[in-house]
Amino acid sequence: MLQPLCYITSIKHxxxxxxxxxxxxxxxxxxxxxRLFACTASPWLYILILLGFACFTAKRxxxxxxxxxxxxxxxxxSNGYFYGLCLSAYVKPYITDFNAIGHYKYALLPGGFTGYDxxxxxxxxxxxxxxxxxxxxxxxxxxxxxxxxxxxxxSCKDGNVEVYLDxxxxxxxxxxxxxxxxxxxxxxxxxxxxxxxxxxxxxxxxTIVVNSAIYMRRTLLSxxxxxxxxxxxxxxxxxxxxxxxxxxxxxxxxxxxxxRLMHEWIGxxxxxxxx
Numbered sequence: 001m002l003q004p005l006c007y008i009t010s011i012k013h014x015x016x017x018x019x020x021x022x023x024x025x026x027x028x029x030x031x032x033x034x035r036l037f038a039c040t041a042s043p044w045l046y047i048l049i050l051l052g053f054a055c056f057t058a059k060r061x062x063x064x065x066x067x068x069x070x071x072x073x074x075x076x077x078s079n080g081y082f083y084g085l086c087l088s089a090y091v092k093p094y095i096t097d098f099n100a101i102g103h104y105k106y107a108l109l110p111g112g113f114t115g116y117d118x119x120x121x122x123x124x125x126x127x128x129x130x131x132x133x134x135x136x137x138x139x140x141x142x143x144x145x146x147x148x149x150x151x152x153x154x155s156c157k158d159g160n161v162e163v164y165l166d167x168x169x170x171x172x173x174x175x176x177x178x179x180x181x182x183x184x185x186x187x188x189x190x191x192x193x194x195x196x197x198x199x200x201x202x203x204x205x206x207t208i209v210v211n212s213a214i215y216m217r218r219t220l221l222s223x224x225x226x227x228x229x230x231x232x233x234x235x236x237x238x239x240x241x242x243x244x245x246x247x248x249x250x251x252x253x254x255x256x257x258x259x260r261l262m263h264e265w266i267g268x269x270x271x272x273x274x275x
Contacts, residue, residue, distance in 0.1 A: 111151025116160035
């Protein structure tokens with residue numbers, strides 16, 4: 001329920017940053033609309049609305065209908081099997097073979113996979129850190145020469161640049177001179193747009209985008225809108241996962257996964273409406 005407040009804070013931050021440096025009315029409206037639409041990307045919202053109608057309506061048939069609909073939604077969105085089918089259909093076109101990846105000068109990593117713990121002065125990694133691990137593996141294999149990390153993933157605004165680069169070099173063995181950080185982007189379109197402005201030769205040199213599979217469709221749409229056609233490799237997905245009878249048992253974790261997928265669906269609608 002705190003999600004809308006986070007989006008309002010993010011919108012205020014974006015407006016401030018845009019006014020200072022990258023202000024564009026169309027992009028600002030796009031950002032606001034996409035964030036507002038994202039507030040609806042929760043199965044719980046629709047379940048609670050139905051339960052609310054059921055509690056406050058005086059008509060017995062409407063009350064029973066709302067309760068029944070809420071129960072159906074809960075059983076559907078907490079079912080791992082149905083979620084797996086929808087996720088597979090959404091990301092399968094973007095799954096490529098890691099071993100078949102050729103040589104590229106740049107690996108572009110959209111942000112959102114790390115944060116900065118000021119108290120411990122350490123970089124914390126989130127659920128989407130696979131994109132960095134896979135990009136580093138490509139780097140260590142000699143398949144990419146430089147890593148371009150874009151957006152808030154490296155928490156650059158918190159003074160984490162040196163900590164992040166030091167960790168990449170000390171723990172992962174990545175030369176800090178081979179890491180380019182773009183700190184301003186706040187959404188997927190800006191990840192691509194600002195990175196191309198910072199490293200314009202990504203257009204002419206071989207570039208591969210490494211991102212979570214669930215975000216790849218929107219990432220490539222942003223690339224096409226900017227007349228940029230990189231190769232891509234999708235991470236954070238396991239389509240070989242086997243679903244068992246346990247997948248039919250309601251799981252609250254699956255509800256959280258649905259929020260990510262619904263967020264992407266709504267994000268795609270917002271992108272297509274604004275571009």
